[in-house]
Amino acid sequence: MTTAALRPLAANPDLLALLGRTPLARVTTDLPCPQPGFWAKLEGLAAGGMKARAAVSMLLGARERGELRPGAPVVESTSGTLGIGLAFAGQALGHPIVLVGDTELEPSMRQLLRAYGARLELVDRPAGVGGWQAARLARLRELLGALPDAYWPDQYNNPDNIAGYA
Template sequence: MLELIGNTPLARITAPLPFAHGGFWAKLEGLGLGGMKARAAASMLLAARARGELRPGAAVVESTSGTLGIGLAFAGRTLGHPVVLVVDDELEPGMRALLRAHGTRLEVVDRPHPEGGWQQARLDRLRAVLDSLPGAYWPDQYNNPDNARGYASLAREIAERLDRVDVLVCSVGTGGHSAGVSRALRAYWPGLRLVGVDSVGSTIFGQPARRRLMRGLGSSIHPRNVAYGAFDEVHWVGPAEAVDTCRRMAEGCFVTGGWSTGAVARVAAWAARREPGAEVVAVFPDGPERYLGSVFDDGYRRAHGLHLPPRTHPVEIAQADSVEVSGWARCRTVVDPRRVEVPA
């Protein structure tokens, strides 16, 4: 079963998003068995088993907003491990039903942490669950380097199809796939430029943490898997831009997805338009099925003000912490916000 992970299609996207562009390549990870994060899940569990950290038949416990949960359900069951997932109240009913159908046990957090949001609340519950399950293993997707290593196969699949890649556009949540894919692709093309796509309200790149409508990208904590030095620039995309892009793709090229895919596609189309002739590749983490009640629902769109005209170009900011962004913005100076300046 693990041999079925990956080998996802690479599609050419030419639909206006919102303006015409020369086209970019999209790796359609939402079409892979177990989803994109099955790559990371299998990598983390197999490495832990090899080191003796994950014993035969032991439970696997992890915090997730949904996508890694599917990957862990697949990899865990394939390798003979029960899976316990700590999720939160904002996880869609359909995703809860799907995870339970795959045999996972769900621990649902009903209120966000006052400072760390849903992620910190889930991590607090996770530690309590671990204490109740002796021998259980926590992959710790945010900080586990085997997360990033799992995406070497994704990079290899791209390299087998294309003669070159100039710009790679990746959403950033745990930091795993942006780090793993960019590192592996730079072995083929050292001059490759990495563009990170974050969510408005995420603290990963130095913005203040706020409650976020979009799931799947962004964070209220600082994952150690984020390879800050690998990024050439970062964009923050708001939900209005992501929804607009998802709907344009659904109508214009049939290929579409959810929050992360919409945000990444917006930036990839902008990059392709800005640099004619450049070979731009974007990783689409998901498909549309999970988002029929949000991104593709007219009532949801109106209720959250997402029907209003979104930004068509990013606002340029000099430093990530110089101004709090409320919509699509771009910064060409990427620093690790955890870095502490020590007075001389």
């Protein structure tokens, strides 16, 4: 893969205004204990999915620190939900998104990630040590070497991931 294989992506910052507008549902059904009902956030119906805030937070944090250059590709390992959020964030901020998954990824999730504009790289066998995640991370590192200026959010070790849920 080369950077020529990644389409330039025009930023659409208007998408960011959709964050925080998660639909709510009032739940009043009988439960085992008496209760007056409660409100539930329907995060699956939120713009960019349930991890869009975290994805935007990670990319904006990296931009502020100078780790992510304007228009540079973002590469991350995913089993799906963060990938949807990153695809949304990439469209909003103008970054091509390359997601590394594995063949266990559901076909419907593959289709959704591609429909959101992400390039999907799949590993076809687990690593001998560390399984699928280790295989995805090995492929991710290969892509980082092949894509100049690529940024890896490193979702499991990124404090901006946690801050996105605040």
